[in-house]
Amino acid sequence: xxxxxxxxxxxxxxxxxxxxxxxxxxxxxxxxxxxxxxxxxxxxxxxxxxxxxxxxxxxxxxxxxxxxxxxxxxxxxxxxxxxxxxxxxxxxxxxxxxxxxxxxxxxxxxxxxxxxxxxxxxxxxxxxxxxxxxxxxxxxxxxxxxxxxxxxxxxxxxxxxxxxxxxxxxxxxxxxxxxxxxxxxxxxxxxxxxxxxxxxxxxxxxxxxxxxxxxxxxxxxxxxxxxxxxxxxxxxxxxxxxxxxxxxxxxxxxxxxxxxxxxxxxxxxxxxxxxxxxxxxxxxxxxxxxxxxxxxxxxxxxxxxxxxxxxxxxxxxxxxxxxxxxxxx
Numbered sequence: 001x002x003x004x005x006x007x008x009x010x011x012x013x014x015x016x017x018x019x020x021x022x023x024x025x026x027x028x029x030x031x032x033x034x035x036x037x038x039x040x041x042x043x044x045x046x047x048x049x050x051x052x053x054x055x056x057x058x059x060x061x062x063x064x065x066x067x068x069x070x071x072x073x074x075x076x077x078x079x080x081x082x083x084x085x086x087x088x089x090x091x092x093x094x095x096x097x098x099x100x101x102x103x104x105x106x107x108x109x110x111x112x113x114x115x116x117x118x119x120x121x122x123x124x125x126x127x128x129x130x131x132x133x134x135x136x137x138x139x140x141x142x143x144x145x146x147x148x149x150x151x152x153x154x155x156x157x158x159x160x161x162x163x164x165x166x167x168x169x170x171x172x173x174x175x176x177x178x179x180x181x182x183x184x185x186x187x188x189x190x191x192x193x194x195x196x197x198x199x200x201x202x203x204x205x206x207x208x209x210x211x212x213x214x215x216x217x218x219x220x221x222x223x224x225x226x227x228x229x230x231x232x233x234x235x236x237x238x239x240x241x242x243x244x245x246x247x248x249x250x251x252x253x254x255x256x257x258x259x260x261x262x263x264x265x266x267x268x269x270x271x272x273x274x275x276x277x278x279x280x281x282x283x284x285x286x287x288x289x290x291x292x293x294x295x296x297x298x299x300x301x302x303x304x305x306x307x308x309x310x311x312x313x314x315x316x317x318x319x320x321x322x323x324x325x326x327x328x329x
Contacts, residue, residue, distance in 0.1 A: 003027040005068045005110070007053060007101060008075030009046075010037025012183050013116060013172050013227055017072060018046060019181060020231040031062050032075065038327035041181055053097035056104070063108035070112035070238060071105050073098060079189060080120065080140045084284075087141035094145035099152060106160045112241050113153060113164040114234060117146045119223070119250060119291045121168060129254050129292035132168075139284070150248075157246050165237045165247035167230075170289060174226040174312040175319035182319030183227075184326030191259065192224070192313060195266040196320050199274045206274060208259055210281035219259035221288040223252040226306035226315070233293075236300035249299075252291025257309050265313045 004021055008014040009030030014037070021028050022043060030042050033052045042048045051058035053075055076094050077083070083090040102113060122130050123139030138144040146166075156162040173192050175182035183193050197203040211218040233251055240247060257265075263274045296302050306312050323329050 001025060001027050002069045003029070003066060004070050004072060005029050005031060005062060006072045006074065007031045008037060008073070008116075010034055010039060010041050010048065011074060012185065013230060014072075014074035015041040015181050016176060016227045016231045017074065017234055018042065019176060020228075020235055022046060024235070029062070029068070031059070036185070038184060040327040053101055054093070056100050059100055059104045060107075063104055063110065067108065068105075068110045070114060070241070071101065071110055072114045072116075072234065072238070073101060074116045076116070076145075078142065080142050081189070083140050083142035083145070090141050091145040091148070094142070095148045095152070098149040102153060102156055102162065106156060106162060111160070111162050112238070113162055114238055114241070115149060115153060115164060115166045117150060117166040117168045118143055119168045119170045119252065119289070121147050124286055125289070128288050129252060129290045130250060131292045132248055132250050132295055154246065161245075163241045163245040165241055165249070167234060167237060167249050167251055168291065169225055169230065169251040170223040170291060171225070172227045172230055173224040174228065174306060174315040177228060177315050179319055179322060182323060182326070183316060184323070191222070191262055192266070192316050193320065195263055195274045195276075196270070196313075196317050198276065199266055199270045199272060200320065200324065202324060206263070206276040207279045208263075208276055209279055209285065211260075211278045212281075213287040215258055215287055217258050217260045220285055221256040221258045221290065223256045223290045224309065224312060225251055225253060226304060226312045229304040229306055232305075233296060233300070233302050236302050237296075240300055249293070249296040250291040251293050251296060253304070253307065254290065254292055256288065256290035261309065262313075265309045266317070268310060269313045269317045
């Protein structure tokens with residue numbers, strides 16, 4: 001039975017990965033400090049090590065005992081706005097924690113590493129959809145931190161034989177179709193859960209930041225990939241690391257959805273309009289950000305099961321209706 005260490009496995013994307021790994025018979029250990037994750041998001045039969053990646057002794061202890069076949073790394077500071085306000089602590093935490101994790105993995109003989117990276121590496125992209133060959137120019141210190149981690153892992157590959165994969169994507173969306181897991185952030189910054197909370201009366205009306213962009217309806221277009229489809233992509237890439245020692249994939253829909261389209265979808269699913277008002281643009285928001293996934297599809301046979309926007313929203317809406325207080329409920 002393969003055995004995996006998942007950092008950030010109590011968080012949104014990480015917990016869905018854990019569920020997918022357990023579903024195919026793997027033994028999983030979660031390492032999470034629960035600063036952003038939730039104990040309730042970790043299955044009862046999965047071991048949870050409550051520890052900080054900044055504490056080398058705690059990370060080393062996690063690798064003691066039975067060996068791991070691979071590490072899947074999701075734990076990170078991921079708020080772009082926070083990174084713009086405090087770039088150096090943000091970069092330092094993300095890079096430093098990843099380096100400790102990778103070094104202890106190598107020391108323990110665990111030479112497969114899957115990184116949850118970001119399409120924010122591409123900043124203002126030179127073409128849409130964004131493929132792996134687009135020029136890299138991170139759009140934020142958050143994106144910069146992920147680029148630094150990717151480069152460090154590449155050196156670990158060259159020198160120590162670490163096999164690693166970096167998966168770059170924008171917006172995970174939706175929830176486990178069986179209702180076991182969902183999205184619960186504090187603060188919440190993602191459009192779909194914000195719109196759902198607004199329509200359910202769980203928060204004030206939503207603010208749409210600008211409706212005068214050069215897009216068909218004037219609102220920004222962004223990429224959304226269902227979190228279950230992301231989990232499937234990570235597992236396929238993990239398997240492919242057995243054949244190819246270094247992998248980089250962008251994951252996206254190829255077309256994207258506008259803010260207005262998302263609000264319309266939530267309205268269809270909820271049966272009533274989303275309360276919202278239009279505000280001024282936010283600085284640094286490009287009109288269109290959409291990633292391609294052609295290479296991933298070709299190499300692994302990956303294809304999204306929940307490519308339809310309403311299908312993504314439906315799973316997120318169902319989970320939030322059942323858990324209006326998130327995991328606290």
